[in-house]
Amino acid sequence: CPRFERPALLGGASTAASSSSAMKAVILVGGFSTQLRPLTLTLPLPLLEFCNETLLSHQLRALKDAGMSEVILCYHEHMVPKSWDAAIRELQDELGISITCSHEEQAMGTAGAIKTAEDLITDYGKNSNPFIVVNADVLCSYPLKDLLRAHVKHGRQGTLLTTRTEQPSHYGVIVSDERTGRVLHFVEKPETFVSDSINAGVYVFSPSVFARIPAGRPVSMNEVLPTMAHEEQLHSMLLTGYWIKLTTTSSFMEAVSAHLDISRFLSPSTLASSSNDVTIKGNVMVHPSAKIGRGCILGPSAVVGANCVLEDGVRLEASTLMEGARIQSHSLIKDSLVGWSAVIGRWCFVTSSILGERVNVEDTLLINSAIVLPHKNLDVNIRKAEIVI
Incomplete structure (x- = not known):
């Protein structure tokens, strides 16, 4: 997996440059072993087997089906397991999709990670296509084509996928216009009910979003998205399929059950x-x-x-x-x-x-x-x- 590190590319040629018409996606991996232990003591989260296919493979297939030709993996882990590069090469060959790694010297946060990979995503400003961002610890039914269409239709800087939860007080919730999908504002862990919609960790952004993200320091999506909503630059689309955030082994097994249920109908x-x-x-x-x-x-x-x-x-x-x-x-x-x-x-x-x-x-x-x-x-x-x- 070719690694992109900003200082090296600023000083020389990039082997990862692609056509200005390429549709790209980013998977935010972060660290390799902070969740789902003891499983991640053996393999990093993206390479864990989920229903007999790696988590990363499930996400890459969904991105390829949505028309993505290149996927950038953002991570800050310094202790890269030996299995990582071989697994990435195998997935690249199997799926016929270009995979590039963007390595952060320190954890840059969910928004800071895409800022670090800006030159890769935009081909140094030559690629103006919108791009998809997916959190590596999220599994869902991935309606990525619909999300892209919604983004192009409303013409704002960002579109995020939302899902409903029965426990909104455990999350930051999203208040949006149900008619248009425009995000109005965010409420962090509300004590009284204001909404049951939460951020599903899947986004489409236009490259103009990079101007909002400060360079050189960690930046969370929670810092960027509320400002976008305030300036009427953020829309949402509600997910109708299943959604699981893989933070524990119990959530992993819940996701297996949901995926098998979906497989009964789809495959x-x-x-x-x-x-x-x-x-x-x-x-x-x-x-x-x-x-x-x-x-x-x-x-x-x-x-x-x-x-x-x-x-x-x-x-x-x-x-x-x-x-x-x-x-x-x-x-x-x-x-x-x-x-x-x-x-x-x-x-x-x-x-x-x-x-x-x-x-x-x-x-x-x-x-x-x-x-x-x-x-x-x-x-x-x-x-x-x-x-x-």
Whole structure:
């Protein structure tokens, strides 16, 4: 993944320059391992498997479908894992989309990050097309074509995607004109009801927005968007599909359930069906390379990753198995996430737990409400909430 750092490009040629007609998008990655631990102790958030495809791949596919030809990944992480560059190259080849990295020397905030990447986004001022911005920790149904059309139609500097929430007091809410979509103002964590619409973390901006963002210091979208609304330069579009912000492993599993529900209607061929040996209940996704034993019962809301092995009589419910996980015979896994190459012994009951990479659970154990860091061996029951370090 070619890295763009402003001082280097100011002094020399850019290998990332593209046509002035190119449609571009930005994914705001930020740091790699600040959320969803212990999973992100193994892989950075964008490379986590979500329904047997990386989170980044889901976002890149949506952006490509919306007509984007180049995507810029903005991050400030200095400890870049070895898997990062190889994964980006693989995604670039697989999807046929150009991917460039914009590396910040320090965390520049959600608006400061796109300011840092301004020259990449605008081809040094030659590209006047609007561009899409997506937060890396957001998963939704991505109505990006509609969002682009709405942006072009109203002709303002920015358009943000909004979603409704049942807990508006937990967020900053958006008050907008329901007839026109124009954003009127923002209210931070209101104590009384003023709106149930919140920022979904997906935007379209025109390049003129860069004049609003100070250079050389961290800047949040929360600093820029209210001013745009005050000057009548910000519109909104309400999302009608699902939306999840991936801040915890529980939100990750909620997103899996929502995505499987959507898959039932949009791509039912990706979901598994019962056979003579295996019973499928509800929405279940099984990677073609996985091996499922006789008498297994899977679902609802279950995902079995690549090269996983489920021995005879396994029950898997509302759970995700990452690549290479092995569940030995007659174990029950419920409301849990099992990490890469983890092994669950025979006749185990694992519930409401998160197991990191290469965790080993010995036979006949109860594991309840546990968060287990990678490479740990469990040989005793865990009956109440516990973090195994």
